[in-house]
Amino acid sequence: MKTVLVLGGGVAGTAAALTAARGAARVVLLDGGTGASTLATGALDDAPWMQAPRPIDPVSTTARVLLDALAGYALPAAGALIATTAGVLRPARGHDRALLDLAPFAGRHVGVVGCDRPEWDAAAFARSWGDGFTPLEATVLRHVDERMLPAADFAARHDDEARLAWLAERLRDALARAGTRFDALLVPSSLGVEAARAQALSALVGLPCGEAAASPGGPSGLRFERARDRALAAASVTRATGRATRVERHGERWHVALADGAALEATAVVLAVGGLVGGGLEYAPGEAAEASALPPASRPPFRLTIDIPAAKLGAHGRPLETPGSLFGIPPESLAWPFTPDGMMERVGVMVDEDGRAAPTLYAAGETVADAPRTWLRALDSGARAGSAAARDALTSTAERPPSPSARPASRP
Amino acid sequence: MAIADGPLPSGADEYDVAIVGGGVNGTGVARDLALRGLRVVLFERNDLAFGASGNSSGMIHGGVRYLSSAPHVTEQSCRDSGYIQRIAPHLLFRMPFLMPVKSSRQARVMFELIDAYFRAYDDYQPLKHGKPHCRLDPSALLQLEPGLRGSIVGGITFDEWGIDGARLCVLNALDAMEHGGRVYVHSTVETISRAVGGGAADDGARYVVDARNRLTEERVRVRARVVVNATGAWSPITAAVGALPQERVRVRPGKGIHVVLDRRVTNYGIVSETIDGRQIFTYPWQNVSILGTTDDDYYGDLDDVHATSEEVRYLVQGVARVFPSVRSARAIGTYAGVRPTLYSYGPNEDALSREHDVVDHTADGAPGVYSMIGGKLASYRIFAQELSDVVAAREFESSTPCSTHERPLPGGERVPDAIALAERYAVTPVAARRLVYRHGSIAVRILERAARRPVERDVTCPCEPVLEAEVRHVVREEMACTVEDVSRRTRLGLGACGGMRCAARCGQIIAEERGLAPREGLTMARAFLVKQGRSRIVAMGPEQARQEALALAHMHASLGET
Numbered sequence: 001m002k003t004v005l006v007l008g009g010g011v012a013g014t015a016a017a018l019t020a021a022r023g024a025a026r027v028v029l030l031d032g033g034t035g036a037s038t039l040a041t042g043a044l045d046d047a048p049w050m051q052a053p054r055p056i057d058p059v060s061t062t063a064r065v066l067l068d069a070l071a072g073y074a075l076p077a078a079g080a081l082i083a084t085t086a087g088v089l090r091p092a093r094g095h096d097r098a099l100l101d102l103a104p105f106a107g108r109h110v111g112v113v114g115c116d117r118p119e120w121d122a123a124a125f126a127r128s129w130g131d132g133f134t135p136l137e138a139t140v141l142r143h144v145d146e147r148m149l150p151a152a153d154f155a156a157r158h159d160d161e162a163r164l165a166w167l168a169e170r171l172r173d174a175l176a177r178a179g180t181r182f183d184a185l186l187v188p189s190s191l192g193v194e195a196a197r198a199q200a201l202s203a204l205v206g207l208p209c210g211e212a213a214a215s216p217g218g219p220s221g222l223r224f225e226r227a228r229d230r231a232l233a234a235a236s237v238t239r240a241t242g243r244a245t246r247v248e249r250h251g252e253r254w255h256v257a258l259a260d261g262a263a264l265e266a267t268a269v270v271l272a273v274g275g276l277v278g279g280g281l282e283y284a285p286g287e288a289a290e291a292s293a294l295p296p297a298s299r300p301p302f303r304l305t306i307d308i309p310a311a312k313l314g315a316h317g318r319p320l321e322t323p324g325s326l327f328g329i330p331p332e333s334l335a336w337p338f339t340p341d342g343m344m345e346r347v348g349v350m351v352d353e354d355g356r357a358a359p360t361l362y363a364a365g366e367t368v369a370d371a372p373r374t375w376l377r378a379l380d381s382g383a384r385a386g387s388a389a390a391r392d393a394l395t396s397t398a399e400r401p402p403s404p405s406a407r408p409a410s411r412p
Numbered sequence: 413m414a415i416a417d418g419p420l421p422s423g424a425d426e427y428d429v430a431i432v433g434g435g436v437n438g439t440g441v442a443r444d445l446a447l448r449g450l451r452v453v454l455f456e457r458n459d460l461a462f463g464a465s466g467n468s469s470g471m472i473h474g475g476v477r478y479l480s481s482a483p484h485v486t487e488q489s490c491r492d493s494g495y496i497q498r499i500a501p502h503l504l505f506r507m508p509f510l511m512p513v514k515s516s517r518q519a520r521v522m523f524e525l526i527d528a529y530f531r532a533y534d535d536y537q538p539l540k541h542g543k544p545h546c547r548l549d550p551s552a553l554l555q556l557e558p559g560l561r562g563s564i565v566g567g568i569t570f571d572e573w574g575i576d577g578a579r580l581c582v583l584n585a586l587d588a589m590e591h592g593g594r595v596y597v598h599s600t601v602e603t604i605s606r607a608v609g610g611g612a613a614d615d616g617a618r619y620v621v622d623a624r625n626r627l628t629e630e631r632v633r634v635r636a637r638v639v640v641n642a643t644g645a646w647s648p649i650t651a652a653v654g655a656l657p658q659e660r661v662r663v664r665p666g667k668g669i670h671v672v673l674d675r676r677v678t679n680y681g682i683v684s685e686t687i688d689g690r691q692i693f694t695y696p697w698q699n700v701s702i703l704g705t706t707d708d709d710y711y712g713d714l715d716d717v718h719a720t721s722e723e724v725r726y727l728v729q730g731v732a733r734v735f736p737s738v739r740s741a742r743a744i745g746t747y748a749g750v751r752p753t754l755y756s757y758g759p760n761e762d763a764l765s766r767e768h769d770v771v772d773h774t775a776d777g778a779p780g781v782y783s784m785i786g787g788k789l790a791s792y793r794i795f796a797q798e799l800s801d802v803v804a805a806r807e808f809e810s811s812t813p814c815s816t817h818e819r820p821l822p823g824g825e826r827v828p829d830a831i832a833l834a835e836r837y838a839v840t841p842v843a844a845r846r847l848v849y850r851h852g853s854i855a856v857r858i859l860e861r862a863a864r865r866p867v868e869r870d871v872t873c874p875c876e877p878v879l880e881a882e883v884r885h886v887v888r889e890e891m892a893c894t895v896e897d898v899s900r901r902t903r904l905g906l907g908a909c910g911g912m913r914c915a916a917r918c919g920q921i922i923a924e925e926r927g928l929a930p931r932e933g934l935t936m937a938r939a940f941l942v943k944q945g946r947s948r949i950v951a952m953g954p955e956q957a958r959q960e961a962l963a964l965a966h967m968h969a970s971l972g973e974t
Contacts, residue, residue: 039962041969048968086916086937086970087930118870124920128930215913216966276961283957330721331952336964337942338949344961373965 002393003028004386005256005266007244007306008280010037011375012365013272014228015066015382016389020270021235023390028264029232030256032243034221035278036366037378041213042096042220043082044073045374049090056093062383063376069235070227072097072196079103083186083212085119087128090213093376096220098155098196100186100210108183111136113171115188116147117154119215125186133186138174140188142166151189155211155219159192168204175207184208193222240264246307247271247361252396254360267396268360268389272382273306275348275366275373280305281313283344285328298322301329302347304367310358314369315346346370355385360392425594427453428808430621430636432601432650434458435465436577437784438642439584440796440816446591447819448804448812453634454593455623457600458715459897460585461578463644466900467717467749468789469670469704470697471507472496472573474540475790476533485767486536492794493540493573495817500575500583500824502852507574507695508543509681512553512734515563523566530568542571557680559735569680574697577789578900579850582890583821590822596632597891599623604639604654604781618780627893638807640799641783644752645714651783656776661783662755664764667712669719669748670704671727671951673741674908677701686730690762694731694738698849698903699876703727703738707761710750719746721950743951744908745944754786768795770802780807793817823852833859839869843877850882850902858885872921873914875907883918887925895919895940910944911937912963916970938971 004020006013009031017029043049046057056079067073074080075094080101082092095101102110112129114122114137122135141147142163146154158164167190175182189211191197201209214220232239243259247269256264273280284303300320302313313320323329335344348369355362362385365371365378429445431438434456442454456462475489497504513523530545537544546569553567554560585595603622617635624631643650645665648658681695694703706723724746731738753764768787773779782803787795797814804810827848834844837859847855862868862881870880886892886901895911895918898904904918905911915937923933945963952960 036965039965043969084970087920087934088971116867121867121917121920124924124930127924128920128933130930213969215970216962276958277965279958283952283954285953327725331949332721334952335945335949335960336967337945344957345964373968 002026002396003266004268004270004389004393005030005254005264006270006272006386007247007256008032008035008272008274008278008365008367009228010035010272010274010278010365010378011040011224012367012378012382012385013270014070014232015379016270016272016362016364016386017232017237018066018069018235019062019383019386020390020393021237023387023394025390025393026238027235028238028240028266030240030242030244030264032241032273032279035274037224037278038221039216039277040096040221040224040375041084041216041218042099042211042223043080043084043090043092043213044075044094044096044376046093046376048372048374049092059093059376060380060383062387063379066379066383067094069231071231072223072227074101076101076103083125083129085125085212085214087125089129096196096223098191098198098211098220098223099213100184100198100208102184105132105184108132109134109181111175111178111182111185113138113140113174113185113187115140117141117151117188118148119151120188125212134180134182136174136178136182136185139170140167140190150217151214152193152217152219152222155189155191156193156222158190158197159194164192164197164201165204168201171205171209175205182207184210186210186212189214189219191219193219194226196223244306247310248308249310267393268362270355270382270385270389271306271308271311271349271357271361271363271367272365272385273367276344278366280367281347285331286323286326298324298326301334301343304349308361310361311349311363312357313347314350315343315348317370319350320347345373354388355381356388360389360396362389425453425634426617427451427594427634427636429453429638429640429803430455430619430634431640431642432604432621433642433644433646434460434581434585434595434597435463435642435644436461436581436584436789436792437644437787437795438640439581439588440792441640441642441784441799442588442593442595443584443591444796444800444814444816445803446588446593447815448800448810450804450808450810452588452593453636454585454588454595455599455601455621456595456597457626457646459597459893459900460891461581461900463646463714464749464751465581465644465789466578467668467670467747468577469693469702470574470577472504472575472790474533474536474542474572476530476570479529479533486533487539488794489790490536490539490542492791492817495793496575497541497573499817499819500580500821500852502824502827502849503575503579503583503821505574507572507681507697509570509572509683509693509695510548510553510557510567511570511683512560512564512567514734515565519565526568530570533570537571540573542573545570557678557682559678559737560682561736562734564734572681574695575789576698576850580789580792582901583823586822586890595891596623596625597897598627598893599625599632601650601653607635638780638782638803640803641781645710645750647752647783647785649714654778654781656773656778656781660771660773660776661785663752663785664755665710665714666707666751666753666761666764667710667717667748668705668707668751669723669727669746670702671719671724671743672745672747672906673701673703673738674744675700677738677741678735682731682735684731684734686726690730692727692730694735699907700744701741703731707751709761714750717748717750718946719748719950724951739953740955742908742955743948743953744910744956745906745947746951747947752786770799772802823854826853828853828856830855837863837869839879840877843871843879846876847879847882858882861885872917873902873904873907875905875909875913876903878902878904878914880921883921884925887922892922893926895922895936896943898922899940905940905944908959910948910959910963911941912966915940934971941967
């Protein structure tokens with residue numbers, strides 16, 4: 001059977017699986033558990049966002065199609081403006097539909113709904129976000145445990161229609177009491193996780209309502225997981241759970257060994273196992289090798305957590321080298337704040353334009369070297385890898401000339 | 413010394429003593445003199461405890477290393493340790509140490525010598541409420557500390573006391589303020605000059621001190637009869653500001669770093685040796701473990717001292733020799749400070765004297781100006797007393813005796829029961845326990861605050877934990893101006909998350925309390941995260957790298973790139 005095997009169920013893996021399935025290949029997605037995508041804040045970036053404004057890049061058609069398939073995400077033509085619980089207003093290319101896009105409300109009056117939860121201080125946020133924001137006293141907590149409930153769990157309670165209606169009623173009461181006119185409301189993380197309920201709440205309240213972007217670990221990551229599960233099911237992607245330990249070529253096919261002893265076979269493989277945060281890569285300085293006095297050998301400072309001889313790691317367009325120290329390279333050279341754009345943010349599998357690391361082996365998302373660690377780039381690279389992998393799978397019987405070995409992507 | 417330009421503005425505040433430096437020596441002297449009824453003013457260029465005082469090993473030790481060369485120093489240190497326990501009982505904690513003796517040709521002899529040495533130290537232990545040493549065979553040693561490895565012939569225990577050096581400085585400063593003193597933090601002294609018409613032996617002010625607040629750019633001018641330079645490693649720089657000869661206050665700055673692990677990885681403090689034969693320690697301290705320390709001549713910027721990965725590797729190697737699992741422990745940060753060691757050209761860093769010295773600048777044409785050179789955290793009180801005795805008698809003909817060894821520091825009168833407080837004020841027992849550790853009886857005042865405004869019971873920093881009420885308290889009552897200042901006073905952001913969960917919120921609170929624009933709160937938060945990031949990267953191992961990448965992603969996601 002000609003199968004595309006996608007390793008990783010984050011944004012990149014999901015994009016690869018959905019695209020490969022569109023290419024009519026049989027697709028299996030192996031998911032090893034939560035990764036960096038679950039930590040998404042709900043603000044979608046293309047390039048890492050800067051405090052200074054910059055021009056909006058167009059989003060590829062493929063990415064738009066995928067976002068439609070996932071449902072629950074918006075890509076306003078002019079970009080979005082999102083409030084964060086760190087107290088800033090940030091530009092974003094797109095957003096989780098539960099978040100309120102503030103771009104249309106410039107110079108208007110936005111209410112910040114008060115709520116006695118540790119991550120939410122309506123008065124401080126209103127001051128911090130600046131002119132036009134006013135705290136609005138309202139009852140949002142219904143049960144005693146809700147004060148300390150994790151934000152995602154609290155949001156999940158509002159998947160219940162009746163609960164959302166209860167919230168809408170409290171907000172209408174609060175608006176009536178306040179007496180001032182508001183043009184929109186920012187609410188704490190409370191808009192469901194099964195689907196973004198911003199539209200439903202807005203309709204009930206009669207005003208545009210939405211959340212602010214929470215810290216990593218908020219409800220947006222959970223919403224992504226639900227949206228992913230629905231989209232993969234609709235595309236008939238086969239799901240498997242487990243962790244790959246080794247990926248090696250057996251003739252024309254890939255043999256993937258799993259941690260539980262099982263194995264999978266595939267015609268093409270997409271690695272979308274994340275970077276350092278997601279757990280696809282690990283930092284492995286020489287000094288950690290042995291407790292004895294002298295480490296046995298110098299070795300590159302990073303490695304894949306899956307043993308894949310065919311994949312080569314690199315950063316800044318160059319393959320990783322063994323450092324000139326048995327104790328590893330000085331960590332000062334790896335990362336912020338010593339080195340902006342240090343190796344830690346760039347290291348990954350070296351691929352060509354299609355995301356190809358070796359013939360019929362692809363990498364996507366944060367697993368890739370020199371790729372910006374953003375949501376929309378993960379989506380894009382996943383789609384590219386998925387589509388190329390599907391082509392490989394469908395043409396795999398043909399005699400193919402040996403592909404050139406992987407080159408670094410030409411784009412920085 | 414220059415003459416102050418023109419007559420003084422009549423509004424310039426007048427003090428008996430102006431102290432430069434907000435470390436443990438400066439705040440200690442400020443308190444001592446204030447308790448004797450003198451009007452003191454203190455200037456600190458950065459924050460209280462910014463230098464060596466807030467970056468030490470955090471011990472009030474009994475000076476065991478001076479036992480053979482200068483037993484009077486040991487006796488004095490032990491007695492003073494007892495005094496400090498009396499005046500700040502909430503701030504001290506017992507730190508039992510194990511000293512394993514590794515097998516070697518002379519190991520048996522070494523063991524007997526060490527045993528005898530500590531038997532002599534036992535005589536002084538009652539002065540500091542310490543327990544006598546114990547002699548342990550290898551199996552007893554392993555039972556106490558199962559992580560010990562290598563061939564060991566035995567070991568001994570000894571008893572010391574731990575302290576939070578930053579809190580000690582803050583408490584001394586607060587007590588000076590309670591007794592009429594004035595403290596300016598983040599205020600660098602720009603000139604020390606002769607007052608116009610001063611200089612004669614009248615009782616008027618002889619000196620004019622001009623300072624500038626580095627955060628607000630506000631300027632302060634005070635007049636004082638006496639000026640005390642208590643700026644540690646900065647002493648020669650301060651002397652130059654007063655046009656005094658730097659040679660007289662020369663120090664040999666010795667940098668020491670510590671590595672902080674995410675939890676208490678050992679039951680006891682463990683003594684081990686570095687590759688060059690220096691003694692280092694691994695010890696549980698508050699809710700973390702600390703490895704320390706190094707001692708290297710320092711030629712860098714005193715306002716920006718930080719550990720390097722080289723130094724970290726040197727320490728870890730020394731510890732791993734007897735406690736190998738330290739290599740897989742998770743380091744969550746480092747800190748570094750510079751000792752103001754007395755100057756001498758030639759000896760190894762470790763062999764330099766840790767003594768202290770009072771320099772009277774009368775001979776330099778500046779009567780009434782004194783410098784405090786050298787010293788250690790553990791001997792701060794006695795050093796402050798020595799200087800204050802001289803100043804009080806010589807400059808003010810005061811015979812009021814020193815009372816810093818008897819009168820409790822703020823919060824030290826009584827240590828409330830944390831568990832009872834937790835129940836009464838509905839906060840977690842851990843938060844209450846930590847609050848009582850830091851504030852003693854003042855914890856009740858902070859919890860009362862939270863009871864009046866229940867949102868302030870929120871935990872701002874979950875690692876430590878720190879309640880919002882405490883953040884507000886240290887901004888209002890303890891002169892914290894930035895996120896870093898709050899961190900120094902409360903340990904906010906020093907836990908495993910590196911400030912990821914609390915820095916932005918803390919910045920918001922500070923901006924609100926100080927009436928600043930919210931953006932300034934975020935700028936402070938960012939500055940703190942950068943500093944913490946830098947302190948962590950140098951000790952980064954595989955266990956920390958993933959967290960570090962997450963912290964970075966979080967920074968990008970919530971605060972944006974600049």
